[in-house]
Amino acid sequence: MSLIKVANVNKILGNSDATVEVLKGINLKVDEGEFLALMGPSGSGKSTLLSILGGLNPPSGGTVLIDDIDVYSLSQERRADFRHEYIGFVFQQYHLIPYLTALENVMLPLAINALPSKQKKEMAHDVLKKVGLGDKCTRLPNQLSGGEQNRVAIARSIINEPSLIFADEPTGSLDSKTATELLELFQTLNRNGLTIIMVTHNKDNLDWVSRTIFIRDGRLIDPPKVA
Amino acid sequence: MTLTTIALQNLRRRKGRTAFLLFTFVLVSAIIVCLQALAVNLQADLQKSLTQYGANVIITPRSEHLALSYGGLAVPGLSYEIKTLDNSVLDIVTRNTGSGIQTIAPKVIGKINFQDKSLLVVGVDFASELKMKPWWKINGKQPQAREIVAGATVAKQNSLAAGSTMNLNGLSYSVAGIMQETGGSEDNVIFTDIPTARVLTGNTDSWSMIELNSLRPDQTVLRLSELLPAAKVDAVSQLVQGTQESVDRFRNYALFASLILVLIGILIVAVTVTANVNNRTPEIGILRAIGFRKEHILGLFLREILLLSLSGSLAGYVLGAIAPPLFGHLIFAKSFPFHLFPGLALLTIGASLVLASVSVAYPAWRAASLDSTEAFRYI
Amino acid sequence: MRLSQIALENLRRRQSRSFLLILSVFIGVMAVVFLLTTTTAMKKDVADKLDQYGSNILILPDTGEALTFGGITVEAPTQIKELDMSVLDKMQTIQNKDNLGTIAPKLLADAQINGQDVLLLGVNFQQELKLKKWWKLIGTDRFHIPTSDQILVGSDVASVLHLQPAQTVNIKGQNFHVAGIIQPTGSLDTDQAIYMNLATLQTLTNQPQALSLVEAAALCYTCPIDEITRQLTEKLPGTKITALRATLQSRDDTVNRFSLFAWSLSVILSLASALVVTLTLKSSVEERTREIGLFRAIGFRRLHIAWIVLAEAGLVSLVGSVAGAFAGMSLAAGFGNALAKIQVRIAWQPNVMIYAVGTAFLLGLLASIYPAWKASRLDPVEALRYI
Numbered sequence: 001m002s003l004i005k006v007a008n009v010n011k012i013l014g015n016s017d018a019t020v021e022v023l024k025g026i027n028l029k030v031d032e033g034e035f036l037a038l039m040g041p042s043g044s045g046k047s048t049l050l051s052i053l054g055g056l057n058p059p060s061g062g063t064v065l066i067d068d069i070d071v072y073s074l075s076q077e078r079r080a081d082f083r084h085e086y087i088g089f090v091f092q093q094y095h096l097i098p099y100l101t102a103l104e105n106v107m108l109p110l111a112i113n114a115l116p117s118k119q120k121k122e123m124a125h126d127v128l129k130k131v132g133l134g135d136k137c138t139r140l141p142n143q144l145s146g147g148e149q150n151r152v153a154i155a156r157s158i159i160n161e162p163s164l165i166f167a168d169e170p171t172g173s174l175d176s177k178t179a180t181e182l183l184e185l186f187q188t189l190n191r192n193g194l195t196i197i198m199v200t201h202n203k204d205n206l207d208w209v210s211r212t213i214f215i216r217d218g219r220l221i222d223p224p225k226v227a
Numbered sequence: 228m229t230l231t232t233i234a235l236q237n238l239r240r241r242k243g244r245t246a247f248l249l250f251t252f253v254l255v256s257a258i259i260v261c262l263q264a265l266a267v268n269l270q271a272d273l274q275k276s277l278t279q280y281g282a283n284v285i286i287t288p289r290s291e292h293l294a295l296s297y298g299g300l301a302v303p304g305l306s307y308e309i310k311t312l313d314n315s316v317l318d319i320v321t322r323n324t325g326s327g328i329q330t331i332a333p334k335v336i337g338k339i340n341f342q343d344k345s346l347l348v349v350g351v352d353f354a355s356e357l358k359m360k361p362w363w364k365i366n367g368k369q370p371q372a373r374e375i376v377a378g379a380t381v382a383k384q385n386s387l388a389a390g391s392t393m394n395l396n397g398l399s400y401s402v403a404g405i406m407q408e409t410g411g412s413e414d415n416v417i418f419t420d421i422p423t424a425r426v427l428t429g430n431t432d433s434w435s436m437i438e439l440n441s442l443r444p445d446q447t448v449l450r451l452s453e454l455l456p457a458a459k460v461d462a463v464s465q466l467v468q469g470t471q472e473s474v475d476r477f478r479n480y481a482l483f484a485s486l487i488l489v490l491i492g493i494l495i496v497a498v499t500v501t502a503n504v505n506n507r508t509p510e511i512g513i514l515r516a517i518g519f520r521k522e523h524i525l526g527l528f529l530r531e532i533l534l535l536s537l538s539g540s541l542a543g544y545v546l547g548a549i550a551p552p553l554f555g556h557l558i559f560a561k562s563f564p565f566h567l568f569p570g571l572a573l574l575t576i577g578a579s580l581v582l583a584s585v586s587v588a589y590p591a592w593r594a595a596s597l598d599s600t601e602a603f604r605y606i
Numbered sequence: 607m608r609l610s611q612i613a614l615e616n617l618r619r620r621q622s623r624s625f626l627l628i629l630s631v632f633i634g635v636m637a638v639v640f641l642l643t644t645t646t647a648m649k650k651d652v653a654d655k656l657d658q659y660g661s662n663i664l665i666l667p668d669t670g671e672a673l674t675f676g677g678i679t680v681e682a683p684t685q686i687k688e689l690d691m692s693v694l695d696k697m698q699t700i701q702n703k704d705n706l707g708t709i710a711p712k713l714l715a716d717a718q719i720n721g722q723d724v725l726l727l728g729v730n731f732q733q734e735l736k737l738k739k740w741w742k743l744i745g746t747d748r749f750h751i752p753t754s755d756q757i758l759v760g761s762d763v764a765s766v767l768h769l770q771p772a773q774t775v776n777i778k779g780q781n782f783h784v785a786g787i788i789q790p791t792g793s794l795d796t797d798q799a800i801y802m803n804l805a806t807l808q809t810l811t812n813q814p815q816a817l818s819l820v821e822a823a824a825l826c827y828t829c830p831i832d833e834i835t836r837q838l839t840e841k842l843p844g845t846k847i848t849a850l851r852a853t854l855q856s857r858d859d860t861v862n863r864f865s866l867f868a869w870s871l872s873v874i875l876s877l878a879s880a881l882v883v884t885l886t887l888k889s890s891v892e893e894r895t896r897e898i899g900l901f902r903a904i905g906f907r908r909l910h911i912a913w914i915v916l917a918e919a920g921l922v923s924l925v926g927s928v929a930g931a932f933a934g935m936s937l938a939a940g941f942g943n944a945l946a947k948i949q950v951r952i953a954w955q956p957n958v959m960i961y962a963v964g965t966a967f968l969l970g971l972l973a974s975i976y977p978a979w980k981a982s983r984l985d986p987v988e989a990l991r992y993i
């Protein structure tokens with residue numbers, strides 16, 4: 001039983017005088033509990049595909065089913081609820097809110113939940129500790145390093161206990177030790193039942209994942225023969 | 228953490244933007260309130276000074292005969308009958324000033340011979356006259372008993388100057404001052420105080436006419452007509468109507484200026500708020516990606532702007548209301564009483580809340596309708 | 607890639623931001639230009655209206671005035687000198703003839719009606735009604751000009767002679783219709799006279815060219831009244847020309863108050879607009895602190911940054927203020943009269959526009975250079991942290 005079913009997705013980007021077909025006929029199935037890596041050269045369409053899977057960016061054609069729900073047949077608002085409930089997203093540029101502290105950024109998804117304030121704080125604190133930033137709760141994003149911002153973004157993506165996490169090059173700006181810690185964290189989450197789809201450049205990361213798919217020029221391709 | 232926390236943190240941490248928005252609200256509402264305070268004060272001032280200007284009620288003797296003069300000219304060859312007001316008329320007027328009477332200027336008018344010509348002598352109470360008629364300018368001093376003030380033409384024709392003497396009815400009177408030309412009948416007469424005029428004209432116990440200045444001329448006329456059936460009491464409609472017209476014109480003018488100012492204020496607030504929301508489109512994209520609904524985004528932005536516009540317009544109102552009393556005298560050489568303008572306060576604050584909400588709602592809604600990836604791309 | 611190109615590209619790419627910036631400047635300049643222009647016109651309009659509210663100049667023969675004060679006549683001269691119609695033509699020869707707003711000639715005569723001596727005033731009704739705006743008429747309205755066989759009757763005359771509107775009266779052998787009764791005005795001169803057509807009275811009294819006096823309303827906004835009376839005295843020998851100080855003083859008072867209000871309005875609005883332009887541009891540069899940090903990081907000198915920012919601010923404030931000045935002036939010239947309910951025509955005033963544009967332009971530059979300079983003094987790293 002597949003959690004994600006992608007059929008014939010393509011995406012055309014650009015303005016009226018120059019359009020680019022960024023994704024071409026993508027078909028993909030992801031099962032629940034998978035830890036999937038998406039690999040490909042820069043500019044091949046990884047981020048675009050990820051955002052389409054995450055319900056952030058409607059495709060130009062094709063369908064995306066998650067849990068048998070046709071994501072893009074939902075209204076914008078229902079899609080927002082859907083993201084809030086099922087999906088955690090870690091952006092390549094982190095996208096933290098600049099005027100909120102690390103703790104507040106992590107708590108952000110809870111702002112629209114009806115929980116007692118204290119409980120929200122505790123939850124955020126726990127998650128920040130999990131990503132190793134228990135001591136930097138009160139820092140603003142511009143007072144954090146790139147790796148730390150990355151971890152705040154990850155903490156924000158899991159605080160709502162989603163069933164799916166999309167992470168766009170989460171280890172891109174990390175040294176190998178921190179990268180390993182992060183992958184261990186993902187592995188733990190994955191073992192607890194979370195489905196994870198991660199864009200990566202780094203072949204070393206592939207040791208941690210359960211399956212890898214490859215993309216080039218907007219098409220999924222068979223794994224390249226080891227050169 | 229709630230939407231309110233997010234709003235407050237934004238206002239707190241982005242001090243520059245918050246100050247700029249807040250300042251816009253303060254400025255716009257302060258200007259509108261301040262202008263209103265100025266307008267109300269200046270209008271009251273205008274009304275007061277115009278009302279105090281000139282005789283706006285006139286009491287003359289009733290006569291079956293009609294006067295045959297106009298603008299200082301009279302139909303020649305006819306004899307003119309002179310009627311007077313009873314002494315009691317002045318008493319009645321003096322006892323009934325309740326209808327707004329401010330100044331009472333009774334007059335004794337009579338003819339006297341001077342060097343083979345007839346001269347008109349007008350006995351007046353100088354204090355009252357000068358209060359009502361600021362255009363009477365006497366070169367010299369105010370006359371005492373047995374002194375006179377000569378009208379400009381009389382002085383010229385008889386080569387009079389302050390200090391010279393006139394022989395009237397065999398007594399010599401000194402000229403205390405010359406009245407500057409007024410262009411009216413003042414130029415052709417000589418003025419004395421009332422007792423002197425009574426001696427000169429032989430009119431010992433009646434009045435030729437009484438001029439009044441009243442705050443409420445129409446009311447005064449009604450009241451005095453009732454009390455003085457034998458006299459003719461009329462409002463001087465040129466003055467009364469003119470005052471009304473000037474005050475009305477001022478009110479219209481102030482209203483026009485306020486309307487323009489309000490319009491400009493609305494535009495400025497709308498543009499500033501819209502620009503602020505536009506700059507935050509990427510932020511809105513992040514919140515949408517996390518699963519905020521449009522209503523959450525609107526709720527967040529409304530919380531911020533309502534807080535800003537409420538405090539801004541409140542501060543602006545206070546500033547605008549206290550600025551004229553505090554600084555008015557420096558510019559206008561007059562003091563401004565403090566007015567509360569409760570209606571205007573409510574209107575300004577209410578309007579700024581509504582306006583702020585509307586100007587935030589549209590761009591926020593539009594930004595929230597973008598897909599997150601598009602919102603991030605916004606620069 | 608040149609520096610000014612960076613500025614232009616920034617404006618072009620961030621269209622809605624640029625649009626709103628320009629719009630702010632536009633609104634500020636438009637408001638000031640519109641209000642300054644209409645306000646000036648309004649002051650003139652107020653002055654003109656006051657000047658034409660009653661007369662402010664009286665032209666009399668130089669001898670033969672009666673002994674009269676405040677409408678109470680004690681003695682009339684045995685004979686009076688008269689003016690003639692040529693006075694009116696001569697008045698039009700003075701240098702400031704355009705400042706003569708209303709000219710109301712009059713002929714005085716007397717007639718016996720039902721055994722009463724009554725003053726007859728021959729007037730030009732059109733001018734007279736324009737001058738005596740405070741007259742309230744019964745039986746007719748202000749905009750109806752009585753014809754040559756109609757008369758207006760002062761209230762006292764009406765009550766003494768028991769006259770009603772539409773009644774017919776015989777005056778010197780000719781029948782006249784009472785077109786209206788003038789409600790009491792508090793002036794004996796007005797209340798105790800019958801007004802009729804000037805030419806009719808001249809014929810009736812067999813003095814076809816005679817005039818007794820002329821009342822005039824001079825528009826003194828651009829030319830002081832003393833100058834006008836001086837010019838009239840020069841052209842009209844044998845007459846006595848006086849300015850009526852009583853109306854002049856209150857006129858000045860009122861006009862001054864309008865001016866004061868208009869002045870404070872302009873000052874407040876100009877200051878506010880200047881602040882809006884300044885703060886908008888200042889905050890727009892502040893928002894770009896990060897960008898400036900980036901420029902510094904890649905080695906731009908402060909002068910380069912100043913150039914980029916000034917080019918952008920200069921363009922924004924120039925476009926906004928020129929458009930605003932034109933819009934404000936067109937609005938004022940096109941709709942100012944109707945909106946402010948004034949009669950004075952509002953002309954284009956290029957100097958107001960130039961001042962407004964110049965001020966906005968300079969303010970825009972000053973307002974943006976300060977935060978740019980401040981941002982470029984930050985270490986690039988610090989600037990990049992700006993939120």
Ligand SMILES: Nc1ncnc2c1ncn2[C@@H]1O[C@H](COP(=O)(O)OP(=O)(O)O)[C@@H](O)[C@H]1O
Nearest residue numbers: 013014020022041042043044045046047048049
């Ligand atoms: N708004 C856009 N307009 C046109 N082309 C775009 C746009 N956004 C991305 N692209 C192009 O789409 C391709 C895929 O981008 P992306 O998904 O970000 O690649 P990556 O695999 O590096 O994450 C790239 O070639 C990029 O140039």
Ligand SMILES: [Mg+2]
Nearest residue numbers: 046047092168
């Ligand atoms: Mg990418």
